Amino acid sequence: MTAAYAPLGHEGGAPLSRTRTRSLVLLAVAGFILAFSFLTGAVTSPPAVTAGTKPFLDALGLRGPHCGIEPSILRSYGRHAIRLSRVHEGSGWRVKRVLAKLEQGERIKVAVVGGSVSTGHGDLNGRPYTYRAVNETYDKVLMSWINSTYGEQSFISGAMPATGASFFSFCWTATTRLEELAPDLVLVELNVNDPPGDEARRASGWLTRSILQLPNKPAIIFVGVFSLKPNFDDGVGLVHGGDYRMPIADYYDIPQISLRAPYLPPLLRNKTLVKPYFGVDPIHIAQPLHKAMGDFLIAYLQEQRCTMLEEQRSGEADMFPSEGLLLDALIPGEVPSHTLDQEIMKAYPPNPTAPPVCHLANQTLTPLTPAPDWTVLSYQFEKTSLQTAGPGRTISFEIEVREGSAGEIGVGYFRSNKELYKLGRLKCRVAEQEKVLDGYWTSKASIFDVGIIATNVKPGTYRIDCATLVGELPERNEFRIAAVMSR
Structure with a gap:
């Protein structure tokens, strides 16, 4: 008998994995050892438990619920789909700085720079292109996790319908109210409103540089959605403006998380998925994909948190090279002196550093x-x-x-x-x-x-x-x- 097809987001029963069975055995053995030690008087005081650590589970080589992707997300999507969502992960250095502030009890500001997807446009009861049709947008899903994990944080949606990177490369400072408080984490969602081509890449470069050069060195995450038809001219196939952000993500060390790889191939095989994914609106994703996008962002941050905690425990001994060509050459979070449109060996006037x-x-x-x-x-x-x-x-x-x-x-x-x-x-x-x-x-x-x-x-x-x-x-x-x- 063949297994029934389960689309992404399905939660079904699963047999006990070998890894889980081995973990239970290890826990049982550890419990026996602890009980025996207690009876023989050999118990010593446990090490102090600090935020984000569980020494008992660490000693067994197991990850506790404090570290790693939460089980409900793994059940809903599986590691394969989560990995597919990672267009570019980068070093995570800036993101881990934000997480470190949260772990230390500091407050942060999260801002969204996006178009109509971020404002929740979409299908409402069979009416496409409806304003604020989606109540629980991806950023609200993410902020719900951040607030429940670290306490209430500052958030502002600087999203504005019918805008792309060219507009926001000038006006992100106004929509996110930079003069009130600089953001620590900026979510950039502009795939649908950016035309495929070098114009989108150049505008994304301007936008990225102006955010990264703020004195507080914020982190950026590129948020990628897709549509069922081109928002601009026909004849471009499945390509959208977000594809021209890939070199920007690589060059400036920006994580890029996208829905396309995990969700578009299943939709191409099974067109009945159009309804739950989009409803009758071919441009704007529906609630289930907003939920997925938010969960993919949460999964990314949860794994970055694990990496950060491990680096803190190890003292970051192997973070930077101790020999070789990169010795003393890497500067974490550095904004390169040149843009991608400037030639390496040519001298140019300094690129702008002031916010627009x-x-x-x-x-x-x-x-x-x-x-x-x-x-x-x-x-x-x-x-x-x-x-x-x-x-x-x-x-x-x-x-x-x-x-x-x-x-x-x-x-x-x-x-x-x-x-x-x-x-x-x-x-x-x-x-x-x-x-x-x-x-x-x-x-x-x-x-x-x-x-x-x-x-x-x-x-x-x-x-x-x-x-x-x-x-x-x-x-x-x-x-x-x-x-x-x-x-």
Whole structure:
């Protein structure tokens, strides 16, 4: 008789494994030895039990419930699927620093930089693309474990629908409220909203560098989901923007955890899994996959915690080389001097170290002078912009360029090929530099994009002057500004 197929997430009975049987035998033997020692008066005082250690189980070579992936997660997914979710693990150095703070009783701040998946968009009772259809998103699953294990921690969702790495490479500081408290752990989920290609890789590099260079040296985890159809142009197959984050993960030592390898092949074999995985929404994952993503993140952190505790017990004797070419060469958590687009043997000006500046509509984005032709448009309190219609509508802003910046000034604006938005063009100028931004494009995606207006500007405060133009078609006469920004 062949075993029945059990999809991921199924919890079924299983025979007692050899490892578990051996463990029970060892425990029985140890119990007999302890009892005999007690009767003969040979018992000595046990070593002090510190946080995260169980000397009795360690002496037997067994992992106690304090260390390792929790059994319920192993039953639900199995080690094979958990391993498949690890696109890139890296050294875990930054993540272990965060876990060490938690183990010592310190509070941390966790932040999410993500798109509509992170805000819970999806299928609600047969209606696709519904705002906040999923209540228990992956980040809530993760935070539930962190809070129950270490006490209540600070959390902020800096997710914003219809945004990708290009937008967040400027505006993550605003959505996560960096000025209030720097994050210790940042979850970056942008696969669906990033177009496949070098643009996503470069933007992800900017985003990653600006987060890692904060004084508190936060950790980043790339969170990977997948969709049933391309959010951008057809013809790319199963590739998405997250695939272009792989070299970023490798180069900057960022763990990358993804749903695609464990869940997409079973779905391709069995299309009935579309309903539990996505419902009727082909872009946004449903509740079961949010739960899986959260559990995969928990499993990763639990294993990193084990590694950290073992390194603490061993005194990190073998953490770094004592001989060879890497002797005294590795600096944990170092941000490389070059980006992936710069050649090794060429000299370049220092890359930016200052966090970007971003003013979001309906938050800190205020016109420099009254602009009565522009109004605040907020859809579901998530997609907010300044909107106008008609040519010749002017608006001006001020933006700061910080010391240690790249000297770029940009405007975030809404783009779509849907005729219902009637999106047209806007010309913006900074000093002697100007650029025309077109809200209409041929891509299928409707997202907030970034147009770079000026480059190589020195630190200081600059004025941005913008005016709408006559559209290519008369009916395309509207424009939406989401933010002004610099880095």
